Amino acid sequence: MTPETARPFIDIHAPVAEALASGKPVVALESTIITHGMPYPQNSEMAANVEKIIRDEGAVPATIAVIDGRLKIGLSDAEREALAKTTGTMKLSRADLAFAVAQGRTGGTTVAGTMIAAHLAGIRVFATGGIGGVHKGAEKSFDISADLDELARTPVVVVSAGAKAILDIEKTLEVLETRGVPVVTHGSDVMPAFWSRISPYAAPLRLDAADDIAAFFRTRQALGIEGGMLVANPVPAADEIPVETMAGYIDAAQRDAEAQGVSGKAVTPFLLSRILELTNGASLKTNIALVENNARLAAKIAKAL
Numbered sequence: 001m002t003p004e005t006a007r008p009f010i011d012i013h014a015p016v017a018e019a020l021a022s023g024k025p026v027v028a029l030e031s032t033i034i035t036h037g038m039p040y041p042q043n044s045e046m047a048a049n050v051e052k053i054i055r056d057e058g059a060v061p062a063t064i065a066v067i068d069g070r071l072k073i074g075l076s077d078a079e080r081e082a083l084a085k086t087t088g089t090m091k092l093s094r095a096d097l098a099f100a101v102a103q104g105r106t107g108g109t110t111v112a113g114t115m116i117a118a119h120l121a122g123i124r125v126f127a128t129g130g131i132g133g134v135h136k137g138a139e140k141s142f143d144i145s146a147d148l149d150e151l152a153r154t155p156v157v158v159v160s161a162g163a164k165a166i167l168d169i170e171k172t173l174e175v176l177e178t179r180g181v182p183v184v185t186h187g188s189d190v191m192p193a194f195w196s197r198i199s200p201y202a203a204p205l206r207l208d209a210a211d212d213i214a215a216f217f218r219t220r221q222a223l224g225i226e227g228g229m230l231v232a233n234p235v236p237a238a239d240e241i242p243v244e245t246m247a248g249y250i251d252a253a254q255r256d257a258e259a260q261g262v263s264g265k266a267v268t269p270f271l272l273s274r275i276l277e278l279t280n281g282a283s284l285k286t287n288i289a290l291v292e293n294n295a296r297l298a299a300k301i302a303k304a305l
Helices: 014-022 032-037 042-056 077-085 097-102 111-121 146-153 169-179 210-222 243-259 264-278 282-304
Strands: 010-012 026-029 060-067 070-073 090-092 107-109 125-127 157-160 183-186 205-207 229-232
Touching: 010 014, 010 111, 014 026, 014 060, 026 042, 026 111, 026 282, 032 042, 032 060, 032 077, 032 090, 032 107, 032 264, 042 060, 042 077, 042 282, 060 077, 060 097, 060 111, 070 097, 070 111, 090 097, 097 111, 107 111, 111 125, 111 146, 111 157, 125 282, 146 169, 157 210, 157 282, 169 183, 183 210, 205 210, 210 229, 210 282, 243 264, 264 282
Parallel strands: 010 070, 026 060, 026 125, 090 107, 125 157, 157 229, 183 205, 183 229
Antiparallel strands: 060 070, 060 107
16 A cells, blocks of 8 residues: 555565555554653563554554664564664654655654554554643744644544643644544543543543444545544553642643753653653653553554454
8 A cells, every 4th residue: 555656765564564465453653752752771661562462452563663764664673672772863753754764864753753654554543652732832832743733634543642741732632623633532531631541621522442433433434534533542540640640740840841941842852751750750650551551442443443
């Protein structure tokens, strides 16, 4: 399904190519969580374990990244480990994905970048931690993630724990509604808040089974409705950090970012790193748990499709 014009730039890992050719379920995974979201060695351990979870659920994982200018659809164990150790990598979204390929650079793909690559390869389901969205203060900074526009244009099911809680969840939901992106919460009537199971905001739609989510996506495509859909999957109760507790950490981290003049693509990695320090590592444990939980659900949806 990969367009002929894209083939010279893409390497599809053999197990992924075989699965796609035979119609087996495949789940895409992003790589900014490896390159920018977690420190080493936790990033490497998390990435390997998430791939194992997807295999155990009966699907094939495809971690997506750009390495030395090659768009990789699926990584070998050695490539994944090397990426986890690499410093100074780019953070690749729609605007700069082709730049990294053209210039022979290495980078982790964001939600938007991963969706583009997954669609090129014919992968319909993608598991991540949290999507980007509208940053707090966006009415002045205009800092809105390209992930939201990508969800509106690229037909991939994105399973996440909602928008990252460092963002303005209410405004993120408003932008998604404006863009016509369906937001389905799995098994809950309220939106999750990444590290926490609940937020103050009602879920636009609710479905409780992977089969129903798959049927909804198939129906959208059958009706010719463009774009993807967001599945918001709350972190397991045993692993969450209560929303009231997280609010204090997030506020402190954002004050630090403002004081240090952090802006643009550097904001999210800075905030995640600072929150990791403020929570004495608890936020990382929850982050890993929610990614694993999303991988399980994504594999079930991929099988249902």
